[in-house]
Amino acid sequence: MAYLIKGANVVDPQVGLNEVCDVLIEDKSIAQVGKDLDATGATVVDGAGKYLVPGLVDMHVHFRDPGFEYKETITTGSRAAVHGGFTDVATMPNTSPVTDSGAEIRYQIEQAQIANLCHVRPMGALTAEQKGESLAEIGDMVAEGACAFSDDGHGVQSAGMMRTCMEYVSQFDRVVCAHCEVESLTTNGVINEGRASTRLGMFGWPALGEELEIMRDIELARITGCDFHVCHISTARGLEYVRHAKAEGLPVTCEVTPHHLFLCEDDINDTYDTNLKMNPPLRTLADAAAMREGLLDGSIDCVVTDHAPHAAHEKDCEWEIAYFGCVGLETSLPLMLANMVLPGKMSWERMVEVMAVNPRRILRLKPVRIEAGSSADLTLIDPQMVVHVTPEYLESKSKNSSFLGLTLKGCASDVFVDGRQVLVGGKVVGA
Amino acid sequence: MLSVRHLIDTTSLTADDITQILDTARSFAEINARKGIKKVPALRGRTIVNLFLEPSTRTRSSFELAEKRLSADTLNMGGSTSSVVKGESLADTIQTIDAMNVDMFVVRARLAGTPQKITENTDAIVINAGDGKHQHPTQAMLDLYTIREHFGHLDGLKVAIVGDLAHSRVCGSLAPALKTMGAEVTLVGPPTFLVDDPTYYACPQTSDLDSVITDMDVVYMLRVQLERMEGAAIPSKREYNRLYGLDLRRERMMKENAIICHPGPMNRGMEINTEVADCARSRILDQVTAGVATRMAEMYLLLGGENDGISD
Numbered sequence: 001m002a003y004l005i006k007g008a009n010v011v012d013p014q015v016g017l018n019e020v021c022d023v024l025i026e027d028k029s030i031a032q033v034g035k036d037l038d039a040t041g042a043t044v045v046d047g048a049g050k051y052l053v054p055g056l057v058d059m060h061v062h063f064r065d066p067g068f069e070y071k072e073t074i075t076t077g078s079r080a081a082v083h084g085g086f087t088d089v090a091t092m093p094n095t096s097p098v099t100d101s102g103a104e105i106r107y108q109i110e111q112a113q114i115a116n117l118c119h120v121r122p123m124g125a126l127t128a129e130q131k132g133e134s135l136a137e138i139g140d141m142v143a144e145g146a147c148a149f150s151d152d153g154h155g156v157q158s159a160g161m162m163r164t165c166m167e168y169v170s171q172f173d174r175v176v177c178a179h180c181e182v183e184s185l186t187t188n189g190v191i192n193e194g195r196a197s198t199r200l201g202m203f204g205w206p207a208l209g210e211e212l213e214i215m216r217d218i219e220l221a222r223i224t225g226c227d228f229h230v231c232h233i234s235t236a237r238g239l240e241y242v243r244h245a246k247a248e249g250l251p252v253t254c255e256v257t258p259h260h261l262f263l264c265e266d267d268i269n270d271t272y273d274t275n276l277k278m279n280p281p282l283r284t285l286a287d288a289a290a291m292r293e294g295l296l297d298g299s300i301d302c303v304v305t306d307h308a309p310h311a312a313h314e315k316d317c318e319w320e321i322a323y324f325g326c327v328g329l330e331t332s333l334p335l336m337l338a339n340m341v342l343p344g345k346m347s348w349e350r351m352v353e354v355m356a357v358n359p360r361r362i363l364r365l366k367p368v369r370i371e372a373g374s375s376a377d378l379t380l381i382d383p384q385m386v387v388h389v390t391p392e393y394l395e396s397k398s399k400n401s402s403f404l405g406l407t408l409k410g411c412a413s414d415v416f417v418d419g420r421q422v423l424v425g426g427k428v429v430g431a
Numbered sequence: 432m433l434s435v436r437h438l439i440d441t442t443s444l445t446a447d448d449i450t451q452i453l454d455t456a457r458s459f460a461e462i463n464a465r466k467g468i469k470k471v472p473a474l475r476g477r478t479i480v481n482l483f484l485e486p487s488t489r490t491r492s493s494f495e496l497a498e499k500r501l502s503a504d505t506l507n508m509g510g511s512t513s514s515v516v517k518g519e520s521l522a523d524t525i526q527t528i529d530a531m532n533v534d535m536f537v538v539r540a541r542l543a544g545t546p547q548k549i550t551e552n553t554d555a556i557v558i559n560a561g562d563g564k565h566q567h568p569t570q571a572m573l574d575l576y577t578i579r580e581h582f583g584h585l586d587g588l589k590v591a592i593v594g595d596l597a598h599s600r601v602c603g604s605l606a607p608a609l610k611t612m613g614a615e616v617t618l619v620g621p622p623t624f625l626v627d628d629p630t631y632y633a634c635p636q637t638s639d640l641d642s643v644i645t646d647m648d649v650v651y652m653l654r655v656q657l658e659r660m661e662g663a664a665i666p667s668k669r670e671y672n673r674l675y676g677l678d679l680r681r682e683r684m685m686k687e688n689a690i691i692c693h694p695g696p697m698n699r700g701m702e703i704n705t706e707v708a709d710c711a712r713s714r715i716l717d718q719v720t721a722g723v724a725t726r727m728a729e730m731y732l733l734l735g736g737e738n739d740g741i742s743d
Contacts, residue, residue, distance in 0.1 A: 193627045194627050194628045195627075195628045195630075195631055197627045197628070198626045198627045198628040198631040198632075199628075199631060200543055200544065200565060201543040201562070201563055201564040201565025201566060201600060201603050202543045202563065202564060202565070203564075204627045270439070270440070270544075270547055271547060271551075272543070272544035272547055272548065313520060316520065316522055317520055317521060317522070317548075318521060318540070318542035318543075318544055318545050318548060319542070319543065319544050320542045320543060320544075320563065321542060
């Protein structure tokens with residue numbers, strides 16, 4: 001099968017491209033990039049007024065499969081990913097059973113092949129059953145295709161255990177992704193400690209609980225030499241620690257979610273909307289501004305969603321007993337476009353770096369470049385297409401979006417995965 | 432008429448709302464003080480559900496008496512018999528009761544925001560009788576009533592709220608209500624009990640009770656919420672009593688006309704000593720008395736009861 005994407009503005013900082021040209025896809029690869037390419041034998045996709053970028057990657061999602069298929073499955077999660085413009089996602093291992101051995105990695109890869117939509121890159125657990133007590137079978141999981149390792153959902157509480165994990169992982173070419181949370185500081189915390197916890201009368205989750213563990217793990221990266229990636233960073237001071245570590249040349253990277261970029265604790269009002277309950281919690285207005293600044297200045301490497309589907313009954317309840325997390329795959333790109341790129345605060349090139357280039361590098365995936373020979377994992381973005389964030393819009397099995405009710409301009413119109421068109425004019429192919 | 436449809440928190444109340452509640456409560460207080468029949472037909476035919484999802488003795492009995500004295504029909508739910516305990520969701524519980532056509536929910540809950548969630552699942556009016564660490568607005572109204580009865584006004588009074596501020600829904604409602612009425616509030620407690628964001632209430636916080644007590648018109652001692660403590664935020668009851676307890680020495684430091692309040696139940700020997708709890712300055716039982724009248728006023732104003740029997 002051949003496709004000719006005609007007349008799109010092609011943006012790829014890896015090859016210095018930001019201009020209108022044609023891209024010819026043949027089979028699984030990009031065959032040609034240039035002006036006025038011959039369309040003979042190819043299906044033409046009109047790219048006029050649109051932007052073609054390397055396929056977007058979300059390196060932090062929860063597909064709940066196996067174990068919590070009532071929230072999401074690898075198939076429904078893949079549909080949400082493609083709908084949101086992503087060609088690749090990295091799935092977190094807090095499944096049931098926990099993804100802590102090669103067989104579970106293989107299961108996810110096989111399920112993704114059945115879904116046959118996007119690339120699913122499973123992450124393995126760092127510790128057995130994510131209990132933070134003993135090493136998971138990391139080498140076995142590397143052999144089966146695990147892209148990185150994380151106990152996401154919890155921090156590894158013991159510094160000694162975390163050191164062991166990082167030392168052990170350092171023998172493989174893989175990164176340790178850490179959910180940074182000192183649980184003795186965040187006990188019972190359900191909302192940012194400060195104005196919001198005082199105003200709404202609930203136990204606070206202090207910024208310190210995150211910052212202290214970021215600091216600890218940076219020091220562990222220093223002595224172990226293991227690549228260390230901070231999951232869903234949310235506080236200005238935590239980001240300062242990452243900045244300093246990078247300036248020292250330590251192997252440290254970090255990611256941020258759209259909700260920590262574009263929402264803050266002040267958005268939680270007296271209605272106690274549980275779709276705004278996440279871990280880490282929404283922080284202060286100043287923290288959100290620091291996140292946006294860090295994303296622009298290079299301190300933050302990538303945007304991830306922490307896509308966390310939960311069933312309606314797990315959210316339609318009192319705040320303190322509601323589950324943490326929100327879905328994000330289908331609003332991430334529209335939010336980045338509407339808040340950052342289209343108003344001119346962020347260049348298209350930078351957006352491509354934080355949503356495609358950098359996460360591939362961190363996950364040790366083969367780079368996708370818009371040049372002949374590269375695999376045809378591509379996202380076509382229509383800056384005019386309007387998204388109404390409603391439950392009906394969401395392909396995800398769960399509807400717990402923090403952005404329900406918003407209307408956003410700009411989203412993915414078409415997605416190609418291995419040269420196959422899986423999103424056509426904003427619609428996901430298949431049942 | 433109040434500017435709010437439900438009584439969920441005191442931050443939504445205007446000074447006019449609070450004044451209306453306190454003035455109306457005064458009429459009801461006269462009825463409550465009658466030697467004869469302490470009952471008016473103001474809410475006859477109205478159905479009020481007392482949904483107490485957390486143990487409560489004084490608030491619950493105060494509401495029940497207030498409802499009976501207004502001639503409302505009442506239904507008591509909660510405790511170990513509640514469907515919430517059996518795993519039913521709050522929304523289902525409320526929709527089920529709502530389907531029986533009730534006029535008002537009075538709700539006490541362990542979880543903050545529960546009364547607000549209830550408003551989303553019923554057309555009935557909701558009164559918050561205490562939600563988690565969040566708010567306890569009917570307590571604040573009875574406190575304001577008690578203080579106003581003593582001083583004749585609230586404006587300009589200096590009030591110290593002392594104790595476990597971090598876990599206190601009483602403080603959450605009282606501090607904003609006092610400020611709305613023009614009083615000056617000082618928060619006093621050990622650093623481990625101070626509120627997460629000291630700027631939120633826009634009032635000074637200190638850990639030195641002795642340095643402020645001489646200047647106060649009202650010393651409001653909070654109950655130490657032993658059941659709400661996470662970790663050991665204070666070393667012992669004995670040390671707490673020594674540093675923050677209201678004892679005779681501190682009572683003697685107070686201004687001549689100053690009063691002592693406590694929302695109850697008291698931990699005698701911890702935040703307050705017996706000789707002080709029962710001294711002439713103590714308004715603790717007056718607070719309890721005021722609770723019935725102010726709750727009658729709140730229910731009457733929110734349900735827009737008929738005007739018979741009270742305006743004579």
